[in-house]
Amino acid sequence: MFSMVFPFSEIVKEPQGEAALRTAMSLAFLNGGLPQGTPISPLITNVMMIPVDFKLSNTLRNFEKQSFIYTRYADDFIISSKYDFDVRSVEELVVSTLNSFGAPFTINASKTRYGSSAGRNWNLGVMLNKDNEITVGHKKKKQIKEMVNGSAYDFLRTNEHLGRKIIFLTLGGSYSYGTNVETSDVDVRGCALNSESDLLGLTSFEQVVNTQTDTTIYAFNKLVSLLLNCNPNTIEMLGCKPEHYFYISDIGREMIANRKMFLSKRAVHSFGGYANQQLRRLENALARDRLSQARREEHILNSMKGAVKSFESRYTIFENGSIVLYTDESPREDLDREIFADIQLKKYPVREFNSVINDLTNVIGTYEKLNHRNHKKDDEHLNKHAMHLIRLYLLCLDILEKEDIVTYRGDDLPLLMSIRKGDYQLEDGTYRPEFFEMVSDFEKRLNYAKQNTSLPDNPDMKKVEEFVMSVNRRAIDA
Numbered sequence: 001m002f003s004m005v006f007p008f009s010e011i012v013k014e015p016q017g018e019a020a021l022r023t024a025m026s027l028a029f030l031n032g033g034l035p036q037g038t039p040i041s042p043l044i045t046n047v048m049m050i051p052v053d054f055k056l057s058n059t060l061r062n063f064e065k066q067s068f069i070y071t072r073y074a075d076d077f078i079i080s081s082k083y084d085f086d087v088r089s090v091e092e093l094v095v096s097t098l099n100s101f102g103a104p105f106t107i108n109a110s111k112t113r114y115g116s117s118a119g120r121n122w123n124l125g126v127m128l129n130k131d132n133e134i135t136v137g138h139k140k141k142k143q144i145k146e147m148v149n150g151s152a153y154d155f156l157r158t159n160e161h162l163g164r165k166i167i168f169l170t171l172g173g174s175y176s177y178g179t180n181v182e183t184s185d186v187d188v189r190g191c192a193l194n195s196e197s198d199l200l201g202l203t204s205f206e207q208v209v210n211t212q213t214d215t216t217i218y219a220f221n222k223l224v225s226l227l228l229n230c231n232p233n234t235i236e237m238l239g240c241k242p243e244h245y246f247y248i249s250d251i252g253r254e255m256i257a258n259r260k261m262f263l264s265k266r267a268v269h270s271f272g273g274y275a276n277q278q279l280r281r282l283e284n285a286l287a288r289d290r291l292s293q294a295r296r297e298e299h300i301l302n303s304m305k306g307a308v309k310s311f312e313s314r315y316t317i318f319e320n321g322s323i324v325l326y327t328d329e330s331p332r333e334d335l336d337r338e339i340f341a342d343i344q345l346k347k348y349p350v351r352e353f354n355s356v357i358n359d360l361t362n363v364i365g366t367y368e369k370l371n372h373r374n375h376k377k378d379d380e381h382l383n384k385h386a387m388h389l390i391r392l393y394l395l396c397l398d399i400l401e402k403e404d405i406v407t408y409r410g411d412d413l414p415l416l417m418s419i420r421k422g423d424y425q426l427e428d429g430t431y432r433p434e435f436f437e438m439v440s441d442f443e444k445r446l447n448y449a450k451q452n453t454s455l456p457d458n459p460d461m462k463k464v465e466e467f468v469m470s471v472n473r474r475a476i477d478a
Contacts, residue, residue, distance in 0.1 A: 045075070052105075056097050063093060144171070144186055148246055152213055153188075161205050162217060165192040165475075168252035170237055171244040173214070177391060178408050179416050188215040189237050191223050191252070193475040200476070220475070224468055228459055230267035230399070232274045232392060238262070239405025251471055258467065263399055264459045268450045271396035278389040279439065294337045297327050301339050304363045311356060323356075339364075379422060386435065387419040393442035400449035 053072060060068040060079065068090070071078040079090055091107070098105035147153070148169070156162050156169070173187035174180040197203040198219070206222040209215070218226070218234065226234040238259040248256070304325055311323075322344050330338040341360075345353065391409060398406045409416055418424070424435040 052098065052101065055100075056094065059093065059097060060090075063090070144175075145246070147186065148188065153215070155208070155210055156215075156217075159208055161195070161208055161219070162192050165195065166217065166247060166249070167191050167193060167220070167255065168237075168248040169217075169246040170240045171246075172216075172237070176236065176240050176244055176407050177416075178410060178413050179387060179391070179420060181420075185214055188213065188246075190215075190217040190247075191220055191237070191255075192217050193220050193251070193478075194472065196476045199472055220471060221468070224262075224464065227262040228266075228461075228464065230262070230264065230270045232271055232395070235262065235267075235399075235405055236395065236407040239407040241408045244408070251474065255467075255471075259405055260403060261463050261467065262459055263403060263405075264455050265400075265450060265453065265457050266459075267396050267399045267455075268446065271392050271399075272446065275389055275392045275396075278385050278392065293335060294327075297335075297337050297339060300364060301325055301327055304339065304360055307359050307363055311359075379425065383420050383422050383425060386424065386431065387416050389439065390419060390442065391416055393439075393446060396446060397442075397449055400446070400453040400455060403453075403455060 049072065053070070056077075057070045060070050068085075069080045071080070077094065079094070095107055098107075148156070156166065167190075169188060169190040170176065171187065172189035174184045175186060176189075192208075194205060195203065198205050198221075205219045207219060208217045223234055223237075227238070238256050245252075308323055308325065324342040326340055326342075327337045328340055330336060332338065391412070394409060394412050395406065398404060419435075424432050426432060
């Protein structure tokens with residue numbers, strides 16, 4: 001298609017132009033295709049699609065004497081009109097236009113959707129209402145509101161720590177991020193004032209957790225302590241979309257309006273820790289039954305080496321190199337490679353030695369534990385972990401670069417939802433190299449943001465303390 005695409009058409013006119021172009025393209029392609037997640041992939045895709053865009057947009061402009069609007073994102077097409085039209089004839093036109101290029105273009109029937117302005121429309125991974133605003137849908141909003149006002153949530157009104165003490169209630173989890181699907185559970189998060197006896201007496205209140213409704217309400221003082229460390233699960237409560245708050249008092253509004261006072265470079269440590277947890281979950285799950293036996297053994301070895309590092313603080317101090325772990329060819333027929341240990345210990349307590357060996361064998365047992373796995377459900381969980389890993393990076397970068405909390409990931413939803421749908425997962429259940437390249441790029445960007453952010457190393461404790469005292473005085477006087 002080089003001869004059809006500007007500026008490729010100009011490049012190939014020059015001597016050696018096509019050869020140079022093909023060399024450049026070979027550096028951007030992987031295994032004959034464009035890797036997902038790399039910065040250059042959308043650019044190349046958009047350039048290569050110029051002839052298609054030109055032909056489709058011109059053909060549709062006056063197709064059936066009706067003005068259509070043609071929109072494209074990567075390989076996702078949207079064709080819209082102010083008026084009703086025969087969707088089948090338009091679909092046939094698109095197919096015939098794509099076929100005219102002699103390229104292996106096909107329409108994915110499972111992802112084809114039809115909609116009208118009267119109803120909800122899923123476009124590019126997000127739902128648009130009749131006013132073209134991103135939303136969870138009127139019906140779903142009504143259902144959630146009715147649900148929170150229902151008997152299952154009576155504890156919000158009857159619990160001694162809640163009721164009128166609540167200063168805000170909001171959506172949590174996937175609905176707050178915009179990554180919800182039809183089967184997503186509704187999480188509720190909130191904050192309630194400490195009582196007079198909590199502040200001056202002997203009672204203590206930190207949080208109310210209702211597992212049946214996936215609800216967590218933090219005490220004000222407890223929430224502040226978590227916010228000061230930029231705890232991801234709590235900091236995101238202050239950056240939700242306005243319409244995602246079920247209830248908010250004047251104090252709640254004041255807290256959200258002043259959310260920047262809780263932001264600092266501590267976000268790097270807290271978010272980085274949570275992101276590493278997601279990455280380890282992903283790697284551990286893959287290591288259990290996705291990787292080759294040899295690679296799985298290397299993964300187990302790394303976990304065992306991590307356990308060894310803790311031995312000096314937990315057991316009698318032993319010399320460096322007393323336990324050396326490594327993999328080598330296995331004499332067993334059922335294993336290609338396995339883990340070996342060179343152990344040199346003198347006058348070492350047998351009871352402690354037994355504990356050391358148990359710790360190491362427990363690591364192996366964790367990976368070799370047999371269970372009946374539902375791989376379809378397993379893949380859903382893996383892709384969800386992968387999505388949240390990227391979402392955590394994006395949220396942390398907003399904190400460091402924009403100095404704000406953006407819980408709803410509107411602009412990032414196409415990427416996040418593609419991860420959740422499994423677009424980065426291979427047929428064998430492992431992940432494409434470009435996914436881990438994306439993770440590496442985010443880590444580099446995070447390190448750069450840490451060095452260049454104008455956020456302080458720590459929050460302004462004086463400002464936070466003044467706010468806390470002001471709120472608690474009002475709580476006592478209420």
